[in-house]
Amino acid sequence: MLKPILLATVVAVASLGAQAAPSLDEMWAVIQQQQAEIAELKAQLNKTDSKLVETEMMVTATADAVEQGVAVSGSLAKMAQWAEKTQIGGYGEHHFNRFADSKDQVDAHRYVLFFGHQFTDDVRFFSEFELEHGIAGEGQPGEIELEQAYIEWDYAQNHSVQIGQFLIPVGIMNETHEPDTFYGTERNLVEKNIIPATWWESGVMLKGELAPGLSYNFALHSGLNSPDSGDEAFNIRDGRQKSAKATAEDFAYTARLKYTGIAGLELGATVQYQEDISQGTVSDASAMLTEVHGIYQQNDFGVRALWAEWDVDGDAAKLAGRDKQDGWYVEPSYKVTEKLGVFTRYSEFNNNAGDSSSIDSEVWDYGMNYWLTENVVLKLDYTDFVNESSGTDKDALNLGVGWSF
């Protein structure tokens, strides 16, 4: 901007010189006039500069306000603050089972909603609410269940405690069972029948980490209440009281150590002592559960293996052939692509292992998962009972869709 003015000045002086040399007064007047113009232009430039700085500040302030959400009204801000501290999630799975020797079935197997709330940095609530098999009520096949509802308090820098109703820390699937996290349309039969997953109780559980990757759980909680007579006498799965007006004459204690200190590896071991799984209806029915498992995922290859055993004391359980109930499985898998994985699983289990004449159930499962997204999965697999102790053939082709969020 200044250059053209100076140029004009030089041209003007030169042209004056060409005509007649200006006097000193004339020169002085021209210089003063030009000085005034320069001062005015400088002022304009400063004004533009400060406007630019002002605009930059306004843009930054607007961006700050938008990012921090301060532009919303008081009630909206309060609602946003509450929503920020409240979490909603869930999972679900629908199955189709084409049985070899019985009627095919379609089942809205599980529809689950999670609700959680963070009261403070150290105190939070978590719950899981489930509808099984589509419809619940008298004479209906399904159930509405409260699977978890507890308060978790980080009572010290290194420790937390859960108080309320929680999942028992045992096995692979009892705590993590969203359908996109495991292979097979149906959950594996060893954890279902022996552990028995999904299994929750009410009580108090301490948890924390002892060393990098080494964590512990220790829980004092309500116990099982298994029937003491009939076909299901001392069957572990039938002993779950689900915290529904549960008899609490005798308690149980669960301890678990878990190591996850190497990427892709999990090793876990659980011991549980039940004071009396009959809740006092027979003279002695104390019981001990021992479970160990391992998971290893390296690149596209994965393997899971688990072994679990119940030892039930007392003559009544022995007479029913249920003083020992055990099972194990091994499940290798391979991710063919990022979205497609194939697996096979071999399982053996027996809820009558105390009866020497009983036969172990031996089951092969093989099939595939296809993940549409990380949290939505389609499943196809075949369950082949090689040796079914109850004598019924439950071989089935299974199809499923599952999701979690």
Add this chain to the structure above:
Amino acid sequence: MASLVSDQALATQKRAGMKSLVCVLCLIFALPAWSQKGVFLSAEDFQRQAFADQESSLQVLWLTRELRAQTESILGHSFGGLRVRYWTGGGRTAWVFEEIGKELPITVGVVVDNNGIAQLSILEYRESRGGEVRYPFFTEQFLRLGLVKTSGKPKLDGQIDGITGATLSVRAVKKVATLALLFHDKTLRTVSLEK
């Protein structure tokens, strides 16, 4: 009757055994323990580590419509900010992001140099489960990873082995690592345009 007595004796013995187990566990709990949640590295220390004795300055990357779309496709959800602040110096950039694992945000610092990850650190972990993502056995898997050179959704050019029981935290850290690589690339492009 003899059997009943023997059963009762056995039960008493087992209860005593259980009490011993409880005592052992109490002793274990009394040992020095590590916390799943906590602040493990401040943003200032992260910046110091990232640039050591090198000069660095704080810069801002504004999200264009295209960059926002790419960001949201990586995260799988909307991105609240209009811009991202980062440190830069000597050709490397350092980023700090917060991404929710299961319920609470994890603060992750990522240093990118020569289009590869030079450092990934968990600055703060807030959830009570899944905190193993902060250990070097997990974070060191990200070193030297870059982005796959395809036109589709940006993704890491190497495999990350997960941690069982911490699937969502692992996913969150992978997303943040991908985002830092994408943003670093954008800053290079911006500089070349200015030149």
